[in-house]
Amino acid sequence: MASPFPKDFLWGGAVAANQLEGAYNVDGKGLSVQDVTPNGVTTPRTEGPTEDNLKLIGIDFYNRYKEDVKLFAEMGFKVFRTSIAWSRIFPKGDELEPNQKGLQFYDNLFDECHKYGIEPLVTISHYETPLHLSKTYDGWVNRKMIEFYERYVTVLFHRYKGKVKYWLTFNEINSIVEEPFMSGGIYTPKEELSDQDLYQAVHHELVASALAVKLGHEIMPDAKIGCMVLSMPTYPLTPNPDDVVAAMQAEQQNDLFADIHARGYYPKYMNRYFKAKNINIKFEDGDEEILKHTVDFISFSYYSSICKSGDPEKGKETQGNLFAGIENPYLKASEWGWQIDPQGLRLTLNKYWDRYQKPLFIVENGLGAIDQLITDEDGNKTVKDDYRIQYMNDHLVQVGEALEDGVEVMGYTSWGCIDLVSASTAEMKKRYGFIYVDRNDDGSGTLERYKKKSFYWYKEVIRTNGANLIGVTKKL
Numbered sequence: 421m422a423s424p425f426p427k428d429f430l431w432g433g434a435v436a437a438n439q440l441e442g443a444y445n446v447d448g449k450g451l452s453v454q455d456v457t458p459n460g461v462t463t464p465r466t467e468g469p470t471e472d473n474l475k476l477i478g479i480d481f482y483n484r485y486k487e488d489v490k491l492f493a494e495m496g497f498k499v500f501r502t503s504i505a506w507s508r509i510f511p512k513g514d515e516l517e518p519n520q521k522g523l524q525f526y527d528n529l530f531d532e533c534h535k536y537g538i539e540p541l542v543t544i545s546h547y548e549t550p551l552h553l554s555k556t557y558d559g560w561v562n563r564k565m566i567e568f569y570e571r572y573v574t575v576l577f578h579r580y581k582g583k584v585k586y587w588l589t590f591n592e593i594n595s596i597v598e599e600p601f602m603s604g605g606i607y608t609p610k611e612e613l614s615d616q617d618l619y620q621a622v623h624h625e626l627v628a629s630a631l632a633v634k635l636g637h638e639i640m641p642d643a644k645i646g647c648m649v650l651s652m653p654t655y656p657l658t659p660n661p662d663d664v665v666a667a668m669q670a671e672q673q674n675d676l677f678a679d680i681h682a683r684g685y686y687p688k689y690m691n692r693y694f695k696a697k698n699i700n701i702k703f704e705d706g707d708e709e710i711l712k713h714t715v716d717f718i719s720f721s722y723y724s725s726i727c728k729s730g731d732p733e734k735g736k737e738t739q740g741n742l743f744a745g746i747e748n749p750y751l752k753a754s755e756w757g758w759q760i761d762p763q764g765l766r767l768t769l770n771k772y773w774d775r776y777q778k779p780l781f782i783v784e785n786g787l788g789a790i791d792q793l794i795t796d797e798d799g800n801k802t803v804k805d806d807y808r809i810q811y812m813n814d815h816l817v818q819v820g821e822a823l824e825d826g827v828e829v830m831g832y833t834s835w836g837c838i839d840l841v842s843a844s845t846a847e848m849k850k851r852y853g854f855i856y857v858d859r860n861d862d863g864s865g866t867l868e869r870y871k872k873k874s875f876y877w878y879k880e881v882i883r884t885n886g887a888n889l890i891g892v893t894k895k896l
């Protein structure tokens with residue numbers, strides 16, 4: 421049976437600088453918001469870096485990237501998604517000149533990728549706002565952030581044009597609503613942050629994102645620049661129209677971000693919300709024009725779905741990727757309570773395609789699980805992660821279904837292709853990788869890398885261009 425995946429499908433994996441590089445204060449790097457959040461989003465931040473913060477060392481990718489890229493190449497990656505740590509390039513964020521050593525590191529990394537024919541896919545800002553910008557300016561609440569971001573992206577585009585073709589402006593830009601500090605560098609505690617300031621910060625990020633698209637197209641005419649949103653299909657808990665409306669409203673809150681990136685203007689449905697919350701977004705001269713610079717493609721993360729009800733008393737709360745909702749009685753959940761819903765990925769792909777008619781890129785998907793390192797019959801250390809293979813197989817089957825539905829999908833980069841520190845809980849034991857890294861929550865471990873069973877499985881998926889997936893050819 422022929423595979424539904426197009427010949428040039430971009431198979432690969434994804435990571436973020438702050439979750440794996442380590443070297444948090446090496447070669448001139450400044451502190452970022454990640455260096456003061458040893459427990460992810462769950463506890464208050466610290467004043468400065470503390471030893472219990474696993475991200476300070478990460479998996480030492482800064483020193484071991486050559487070994488890791490070689491492993492990605494062995495799996496057959498066509499693309500590798502990583503982010504640039506903003507505070508490596510501008511340690512404080514508001515300097516006029518970039519840090520050359522920081523720039524050199526990414527030159528080396530991208531060269532290493534190209535050595536194996538792997539195309540880098542770069543997130544410009546992935547939850548790693550320089551701490552100075554957060555403390556001094558209150559992050560994206562302040563309009564000056566647009567200027568700092570513009571300087572940063574201009575440096576990146578000039579430096580890496582020809583080396584990086586695919587760019588994402590902000591990781592999960594919509595998550596600022598849930599996690600204003602991690603996502604938007606907003607130092608004001610969430611409980612004290614007004615809706616007005618929050619949505620003004622959203623506006624600043626959206627303008628900055630569109631500005632990056634404009635500049636990127638001018639500086640690198642061949643580049644493709646996308647937005648990146650956290651997708652979270654939201655189902656009505658029951659067919660009760662009250663629940664259906666509640667689900668629609670939750671989806672609109674989320675769709676705002678991709679709508680503006682793809683269409684170039686604010687959707688009308690938000691007027692009602694802004695009015696109800698007394699939010700008055702301040703547009704400056706030229707903002708409307710800048711927003712018209714729409715993205716080349718829509719990228720998104722997909723892990724789970726949630727339900728909503730019109731009745732606030734109804735349903736049991738469930739966890740999800742930063743966005744919580746009501747538990748779906750038809751779905752099972754991961755060890756971290758994220759409900760597993762492969763068909764939600766097909767629905768998401770169809771929805772975005774219908775809505776925007778722009779190519780889609782799944783840049784995060786995967787299962788965070790506790791792995792057991794064992795020694796196999798041949799004496800090799802490995803992990804028999806059949807649960808991860810099952811999860812990814814089932815999701816990729818649904819990508820196949822969406823392709824058959826006529827959706828245009830550019831590629832798929834699984835999240836955390838090598839074990840790294842988790843974002844929401846800052847743990848090592850929540851592992852996503854095809855490659856096991858010997859590091860534990862207490863900081864112990866040799867940092868050695870071991871191939872899991874899923875390593876060989878994914879290699880085969882890429883080699884066969886998805887033809888080996890179980891169920892992929894199933895018809896409606």
Ligand code: BG6
Nearest residue numbers: 436591592741788842843844845
């Ligand atoms: C996304 C982020 O929210 O989900 C990643 O873009 C993150 O940075 C991933 O790691 C998985 O979440 P977690 O909390 O399990 O690491």
